[in-house]
Amino acid sequence: QKEVEQDPGPLSVPEGAIVSLNCTYSNSAFQYFMWYRQYSRKGPELLMYTYSSGNKEDGRFTAQVDKSSKYISLFIRDSQPSDSATYLCACRGSNYQLIWGAGTKLIIKP
């Protein structure tokens, strides 16, 4: 079993819909949780990070962490075709190394 599980998709939704992307993890030592976005033919770029449990909002994006269930989520409101990309979750514990999910391919249909 991988330390960080993420459904690879693809997830296809109509423009304007609310998108929910999720990851589960197994290591309770993880403290920092990140979401990266990767467009085709590009490297990943950091979208958001959260520490411990709770929510963090940035524009149309909300990151949520539930440490009790080891579940992390990224919500995208009013989704746009430009949001079409692969979204990767990553977890970091005290040893500094990032552990990555497989990435979910998101397609926003106009």
Added chain:
Amino acid sequence: KAGVTQTPRYLIKTRGQQVTLSCSPISGHRSVSWYQQTPGQGLQFLFEYFSETQRNKGNFPGRFSGRQFSNSRSEMNVSTLELGDSALYLCASSSGSGGVLDTQYFGPGTRLTVL
């Protein structure tokens, strides 16, 4: 500020050959990490170099090696290529401060195809 650059962008090799990939980090960054990305496995950590020393290493065979130069540029070498080595190889640079929020900035990757 220039981003992370990787060369070459695309590479085709045959089984048994070796390959060297290059990464130039963002100016001032001292840490360079290498990842292998495949559709089935996602991002797999290869190794991290900081100030010319390997600081962390993932679970890859000894055929995968790397080094970092005094100007922080890094190279990654794969010897005796196998078909399964076909992947996107990503390089990421960071300040290397060791803080948990030391953000990694990725290059565009080198697409390696092994025939």
